[in-house]
Amino acid sequence: MIVLFVTRFYGAGPSTLPALPDTITLPQGTDAQAVTFGGDWIAVVSDDNRILIFDRASGALRQTVAID
Numbered sequence: 001m002i003v004l005f006v007t008r009f010y011g012a013g014p015s016t017l018p019a020l021p022d023t024i025t026l027p028q029g030t031d032a033q034a035v036t037f038g039g040d041w042i043a044v045v046s047d048d049n050r051i052l053i054f055d056r057a058s059g060a061l062r063q064t065v066a067i068d
Contacts, residue, residue, distance in 0.1 A: 021059030026052065 024042065026032060030052075034045040041062065044052045053063040 019056065021054075021057060024054050024059045 020042070024044070026044065026046065029048075030050075031047045032044045033047050036043045037056070040056050042054045042056050044054065045067075046052060049067040051065040051067060052061060053065070054060065055062050
């Protein structure tokens, strides 16, 4: 079982990180609590109970969703 595990993941190569914009600017006074990646977007969960959706290519803010 260990041999299978090692050989299976050893040959997979380095993990590929998603392409990111040079910068993402959060609204003033906001800190990020979590980040996740979608197809062409990046979601940042902020400390003020919002989800901020940014364009992955440009880093521009697309949408803000309030968390109740």
